[in-house]
Amino acid sequence: MDVFTLSFWGISLALVGVSLAKSKEKTFEAMKKSKGMMGNMLGEIVAIIFVIGLVLTFIPPESIKSVLGSENTFVSSIIGAVVGSITLIPAFVAFPLVGSLVNVGASIIPAVAFLTTLTMVGVVTFPLEKKEFGVKFALVRNLLSFVAALLIAMAMGVIL
Amino acid sequence: MTFTNVMKKNKLMAIVASIYLIIFVLMPEKAAIAVSNSTYYLIEMVQILPVIFLLTVAIEALIPKETITKRLGEKSGFLGNILSLLLGSLSAGPIYAAFPISKMLLSKGASVSNIVIILSSWAVIKIPMLANEAKFLGVSFMGVRWVLTVIAILIMAWITEKLVDKKDMLKAGTVETDNHIAINKDYCIGCGICVKMMPQVYEIIDQKAHVIEAGIKPCDDAMIQKTAEKCPTHAIAVKRKGGAVA
Numbered sequence: 036m037d038v039f040t041l042s043f044w045g046i047s048l049a050l051v052g053v054s055l056a057k058s059k060e061k062t063f064e065a066m067k068k069s070k071g072m073m074g075n076m077l078g079e080i081v082a083i084i085f086v087i088g089l090v091l092t093f094i095p096p097e098s099i100k101s102v103l104g105s106e107n108t109f110v111s112s113i114i115g116a117v118v119g120s121i122t123l124i125p126a127f128v129a130f131p132l133v134g135s136l137v138n139v140g141a142s143i144i145p146a147v148a149f150l151t152t153l154t155m156v157g158v159v160t161f162p163l164e165k166k167e168f169g170v171k172f173a174l175v176r177n178l179l180s181f182v183a184a185l186l187i188a189m190a191m192g193v194i195l
Numbered sequence: 196m197t198f199t200n201v202m203k204k205n206k207l208m209a210i211v212a213s214i215y216l217i218i219f220v221l222m223p224e225k226a227a228i229a230v231s232n233s234t235y236y237l238i239e240m241v242q243i244l245p246v247i248f249l250l251t252v253a254i255e256a257l258i259p260k261e262t263i264t265k266r267l268g269e270k271s272g273f274l275g276n277i278l279s280l281l282l283g284s285l286s287a288g289p290i291y292a293a294f295p296i297s298k299m300l301l302s303k304g305a306s307v308s309n310i311v312i313i314l315s316s317w318a319v320i321k322i323p324m325l326a327n328e329a330k331f332l333g334v335s336f337m338g339v340r341w342v343l344t345v346i347a348i349l350i351m352a353w354i355t356e357k358l359v360d361k362k363d364m365l366k367a368g369t370v371e372t373d374n375h376i377a378i379n380k381d382y383c384i385g386c387g388i389c390v391k392m393m394p395q396v397y398e399i400i401d402q403k404a405h406v407i408e409a410g411i412k413p414c415d416d417a418m419i420q421k422t423a424e425k426c427p428t429h430a431i432a433v434k435r436k437g438g439a440v441a
Contacts, residue, residue, distance in 0.1 A: 039334065043246045043326045050253035058256065065255035068427050069248055071386030082207040084240060088233030089214065092225055125289070127247060127327045131236050134331030146332075147340060154318040160291045163381055167294045168301075168310075169367040172359045176311060179354060183347040190343050195336065 076125050083128040087135045096139040103141035108192065115145035116184050119152030120177075123159045126150075144192040151184035243330045250323040254285050267305040276349065279309040283316030292428040293317040295382055299429070307361050308352035315348045376406045376419060382430035389422045389431060397422070404430070 054062045103111050133146045156177050157164065164173040218226040263282050267275050286293065297310050305313075320341060329337040376396070385402035395410040396419065411419070423431040 040242050040246070040330060043243070043330075047246045047249035047253065047326075050257070051249050054253050054256040061256045062252065064425070065252045067391070068255060068386070068388060068425070069251040071388060072384065072427060073244075073248060073251075078205045078208045080240065080244075081237070082205075082211045084236045085211045085215065085229075085233045087236050088229040088231075089211075089218075091232045092229040123289075126321070126324050130324075130327050130331040131240060135236065137332065143336065150340075151319065151344065154290065155315055157290055157318075163291050163294055165367070167298045167367055168364045169359075172307075172355070172364050172367075175355050175358050176314065176351070179351045180315065183351055187340065187343045187347055191336075191339055194339050 076128075079125065080128050083124070083132060087132055091135060091139065099136060100140035103136060103145055108142055108144045111142070111145040112148045112185060112188055115149035116152045116156075116181060116188075119149040119184070120156040120181060121158045122153060123157065124153070126154050129153055142192070143195060144188045146188075147191045148184050148188035151187055152181060155180040155184060239330065243327055246326055247323040250326065254322060258285050260285075264300055264303075264305075267300060267309045271306065271309065275306070275309055276312055276352065279305075279312035280316050280320075280345065280348070283313040283318075284320040284322055286317055286321075290314065290318040291382060292384075295379065295429040301361070301364060306356065307359055307364065308356040310364075311352040311355045312348055315351065316345075319344050319348075376411070376423075377432045378404050378406060379430045379432065382428040384428055384430075386427060388425055388427065392422050392425065393418060 051062065054065075103115075129150060133150055137143060137146055158177075161173055161177065164176070215226060215229070218229065260282065263278050266278055267282075271278070283293070286296075293314050297305075297313050300313070301307075301310055325337055325341065328340070380403050383403045385399055385404065387399055387404075389397040389404055390399055393410075393415070396407055396415065397404050398407055399405070420433055423429075423433045
């Protein structure tokens, strides 16, 4: 395990220790809650990881590079943002997926566009959002988020 | 649970498993490579997953969300924006879990811009998720994306405040029912907390909570109210005698 992961282990164990000392009851309740939420996603996580294995084995790095590489960033970023908007997978399975693509040569700009719209823009959840807050709010928020995702992606490309 | 139920719940898993089965028969070498590729990411995931779990638990148990939500009104200004950002990034669950809570805050006086900030930060900047992002994409990637996203969210909140009228948002409907307890099926994630608390009142059918009307006793009111508060996505609404949905 690398230093980074170890330090995160340390921080989170310490925090749970503090919370146990403060209130055992509250902490156990919180554990039940997160266990329920994460337990439901566990199957999905394992499945996505095995999909990553397939992608890395059957799609040669050269073709990932040519489609998602730095040559046609503009088109691939738009595609990344659109795909991110319509899919609804938990963010923490998206990170290893995107990480594996970046490792074999995909550009980070479409990667960022995908990650940002994945969580912030929801085509699937749009009907729900419309029902709670009205059409105008849902439209404005999702459209602004889509544009923001592209801008964030481009800025990341310049900075990193 | 029956076999078809298990299949339904793990559809993706079943598809992936059958693909692997086919490859193992047709080209065993490729399959072995795919498995070893997956194993690498599986180990990485196993290392970081408990951290995400522990962080979520600590945040849930330590942060007094009630005190934060009291300070999000129209005149809360920049401090209110910062508190909204905190509330969103310290909460667990997918973005649609934020809808009912935000709606409640809106009706209690939170401003439009603060609602945008809560929804967006709830979606993108989860503290436990930052650990995951840094693990798979690097610390500088995570850091730069975080800073840029916070700036973008604040700008979006400001624009939305100018464009959208709060009155229109409040008009958008919440469903009223005649039942004593109403479960919003759109939000229920089937976690089963309500069943654990009151098995005589709730049951899970097809991964969604249902109310057993016959099991409700008048003396249970306080406990039922508690299940509504404990529900992670606030999918349970309890109607009081006066008729208002809590």
